[in-house]
């Protein structure tokens with residue numbers, strides 16, 4: 001029998017996998033506020049940027065929501081702390097973020113969005129017609 005020596009193919013060259021989207025640069029479609037941490041769109045939506053400053057602002061807002069709700073989940077009413085809470089969006093972050101709004105108060109100063117358990121938030125899914133318990 002004649003065994004040919006196994007000759008592996010040389011590995012293909014790949015680009016390094018980028019697991020984090022680059023924060024968006026300045027644009028005519030939104031203004032950057034708070035040293036580039038938050039994008040403000042003409043329709044009033046605010047979206048935290050995907051950079052260190054933006055993530056800090058997101059956490060700060062989440063903590064404000066927790067304080068406003070007395071550290072209770074806005075979906076199930078059970079107790080909540082900084083570590084098991086997530087930002088619950090009234091309008092989901094879906095549609096590539098086209099409807100995402102990270103504000104915690106609307107233009108009239110009414111409370112919007114809330115803090116919820118990670119599990120409650122994922123159960124709620126992306127249904128737009130959910131009932132809010134406050």
Ligand SMILES: [Zn+2]
Nearest residue numbers: 073076117120
């Ligand atoms: Zn909950």
